[in-house]
Amino acid sequence: MISSRSEFMKTLETNNVSxxxxxxxxxxxxxxxxxxxxxxxxxxxxxxxxxxxxTRRVSPKTVVDVLEGKYKDQYDLLHIIDxxxxxxxEGGHIKSAVNINTTDELDKLLLQPxxxxxxxxxxxxxxxxxxxxxxxxxxxxxxxxxxxxxxYPALFYPEVYVMEGGYSSFFEExxxxxxxxxxxxx
Numbered sequence: 001m002i003s004s005r006s007e008f009m010k011t012l013e014t015n016n017v018s019x020x021x022x023x024x025x026x027x028x029x030x031x032x033x034x035x036x037x038x039x040x041x042x043x044x045x046x047x048x049x050x051x052x053x054x055t056r057r058v059s060p061k062t063v064v065d066v067l068e069g070k071y072k073d074q075y076d077l078l079h080i081i082d083x084x085x086x087x088x089x090e091g092g093h094i095k096s097a098v099n100i101n102t103t104d105e106l107d108k109l110l111l112q113p114x115x116x117x118x119x120x121x122x123x124x125x126x127x128x129x130x131x132x133x134x135x136x137x138x139x140x141x142x143x144x145x146x147x148x149x150x151x152y153p154a155l156f157y158p159e160v161y162v163m164e165g166g167y168s169s170f171f172e173e174x175x176x177x178x179x180x181x182x183x184x185x186x
Contacts, residue, residue, distance in 0.1 A: 041074045041121060041159050042066070055124075055137045058161045060170040063123060067096065067177055075159065076118035079109070083124060083132040084167065084186070091184025094125075094170065094177055101132065103139045111143055114156040122160045127186050129166035137162050 044056040065071065066078065082089050082097040089099040100106050110122075122140070126132035137160055144155045163170065171183045 041071055042161060044161055045164075053134050053138060055134055055141070055160060055162045057129075057164045058123065059164050060174060063094070063163050063170065064174055064177065066121070066123070067094075071121070074119070075121040077115065077120045079120065079122050081106070081122060081124045081133075081136065082167065083126040083136050088127065088167075088184050088186055092171065092178050092180055092182035093167070095179045097125075100136070103136065106136055106140060107143065110140060110157065111147075114144075114147070116156055120157055120159065122157055123163055124161070125163035125166045125170070127166045127168055129162050129164060133162050133166065 042056075042058050042062055044058045044062070063080070078096070080094050080097040081100050082093050083101050084093075084099070085101060086099060089097075093099070098109070100109060110120075122137075124133040124137040140157065141155075141160060144157055145152075148154050148156065167183065168185075171178055175181045
């Protein structure tokens with residue numbers, strides 16, 4: 001058990017995690033909380049269609065609640081990650097979303113360096129949230145687990161969700177939260 005911040009920093013420096021990615025630079029403010037459970041902020045469901053997909057799901061209505069500030073006091077930074085292709089994103093997306101559709105782009109945004117001094121809320125989606133978004137969310141969770149293996153179950157990003165039904169479901173009921181107010185199918 002790691003009992004001090006300096007011991008934690010030492011394990012990060014000496015821990016040889018096999019990954020092709022660049023080294024994560026950890027903030028001096030980060031101290032892992034081993035008692036923190038995953039996904040405490042948003043009402044969600046465990047949507048397991050495949051053994052390797054355990055990412056919790058949130059409804060488009062919950063995403064609207066997040067956009068309207070309902071959970072703002074429970075996180076410091078929000079990333080809505082649209083995993084669709086750039087032409088789909090440019091044809092219409094949730095106003096505050098960022099278009100990330102490769103593992104390299106995701107690693108650059110969240111792991112080089114990891115955000116460790118803020119409570120981060122991550123909501124992934126693609127067109128239907130059945131393939132691309134779950135794949136990128138799973139990649140992030142695997143990388144996060146690898147970097148934090150020595151002090152399991154602590155994570156850099158415990159609040160990771162996939163939006164049920166993807167952009168297609170969100171757009172149906174929430175066009176006013178999209179820019180432009182359009183939907184380009186894959």
